[in-house]
Amino acid sequence: MLSKKTFLFLSILILFIIAAVIYFQSRNDPNYELPFEIAAPPPGAINAKDHGAYGDGKKDDTQAISEAISTANKLGGGTVYFDNGTYIVSKKINVPKNVSLYGANSENTTITRQDGEDQEIFSLSGNQTVQNLSIISNIGINILGDNISIHQTKFRCVLQAIQMFNKTSGLIIKQAEFTESGYGILSNNEASNNVRILDSKFHNILYDGIEINTPSDNWIIENCIFDNNISKSEWAGFGVGVAKKAKNITIKNSKFTNIIGQAVHVEDYAEVWVIGSVFENNGGVKYKGSPTADIAVLSNGVVTIKNSLFNESSADYSDLAIYNTDLPVGGHAYVTNSTFNNKRISKTVNHEQNNFLNE
Structure with a gap:
């Protein structure tokens, strides 16, 4: 006869095994959708819309995004946050070290470049994170520095989504x-x-x-x-x-x-x-x-x-x-x-x- 404590432990173990099997079976399904969660702005984040970005899919937000990134850089680093929306970019934006880019949700937060140039949207310099964004362009991101993390981000880029032409480490x-x-x-x-x-x-x-x-x-x-x-x-x-x-x-x-x-x-x-x-x-x-x-x-x-x-x-x-x-x-x-x-x-x-x- 099993004690109540042993029975409870075995029950929890069986449930854990069943859940693990279901998870790994779903991961091997080509139709499996990766989980993309809605993210609140990190503490102290600089909202791109506070610097004049529209995110309406019509107006050019290049200058506003660049100004938000510059503000974070002047503070010694930080995070630029993008509310849900579609942000139009018309030229490459260099992102300095220690400046990260976060979106609200990669399903609904899009950065797109539509000028037809074979050039990236963002060049990343190092020690930073890109998360919860959707990137649509001919070329998406150029990795220039070390210790860069890209999480929960979607890419649809005709030529290259992530480009690595410089010597880098820790991506x-x-x-x-x-x-x-x-x-x-x-x-x-x-x-x-x-x-x-x-x-x-x-x-x-x-x-x-x-x-x-x-x-x-x-x-x-x-x-x-x-x-x-x-x-x-x-x-x-x-x-x-x-x-x-x-x-x-x-x-x-x-x-x-x-x-x-x-x-x-x-x-x-x-x-x-x-x-x-x-x-x-x-x-x-x-x-x-x-x-x-x-x-x-x-x-x-x-x-x-x-x-x-x-x-x-x-x-x-x-x-x-x-x-x-x-x-x-x-x-x-x-x-x-x-x-x-x-x-x-x-x-x-x-x-x-x-x-x-x-x-």
């Missing part, structure tokens, strides 16, 4: 949504180190969800969803692309579905770990020199895959789970403790303790 992106954007996140030119991309969604991407095209170090991409890549370029179409000797790149507990190129593309001596991730319906178009597969390892790339699931593909997508280029310019692919449902791997892939389920 955290959490609960962000990238929809109908060219590149969701692009690291190009100089290395970007110590980056965390967590609990985010990449949907209907036009080029690559994430492209690391620099010798960057120490990225974690965790609990992310990549679905419905619709690229028409033969040089793009990846969920995550990694090259240029990038190392310590880890993809964990993420899901890739309906990616027209490869879900994960690794080349040029880059080193990637894939852990606990799910792949289904990837590799829909074959480009010259680039195979159809869930994961492709090319030109001396190194990929280690553990505890992952490769589900059967429909007729429009590849039945090849892992492609590894042949020597002498071959990649190095290792897979363990993973399950393949009517999927195959290249003969050059090193594998052990896997489960191949073939009907």
Whole structure:
């Protein structure tokens, strides 16, 4: 006979387990909507409308937003707050260090640039947060400094949502949504180190969800969803692309579905770990020199895959789970403790303790 205290403990434990199962099942649903909450202004925040911003989707708010940012900067740092509304910007706004940008809610607080210029809305200098905004432009945010956090923000940017061309460190992106954007996140030119991309969604991407095209170090991409890549370029179409000797790149507990190129593309001596991730319906178009597969390892790339699931593909997508280029310019692919449902791997892939389920 269980005591009342033991019974109560077991009841709470069972409820917790049920709730956790429901949560993680929903996170793997491509239709799952990330939670975006209405946020009150942080204490001491400077309201952009107090500096003359309209947020009516008609008048140009560039000058008012710049003045609010300048006021925060003169105070040694602070937060500029945007009430619900649509704020029109007509040129790039440089945001100094220690000045953060908060919106009321990313569903209803939009910053948009409509002049057609291929230039970002905000350049961020470091030690700051962007949260609860919706960014619509050709290019969204340019990362110039270190220790920047982007939370609960939505992007729809034709070319690049988040651009990283300068050497940076300590970027955290959490609960962000990238929809109908060219590149969701692009690291190009100089290395970007110590980056965390967590609990985010990449949907209907036009080029690559994430492209690391620099010798960057120490990225974690965790609990992310990549679905419905619709690229028409033969040089793009990846969920995550990694090259240029990038190392310590880890993809964990993420899901890739309906990616027209490869879900994960690794080349040029880059080193990637894939852990606990799910792949289904990837590799829909074959480009010259680039195979159809869930994961492709090319030109001396190194990929280690553990505890992952490769589900059967429909007729429009590849039945090849892992492609590894042949020597002498071959990649190095290792897979363990993973399950393949009517999927195959290249003969050059090193594998052990896997489960191949073939009907």
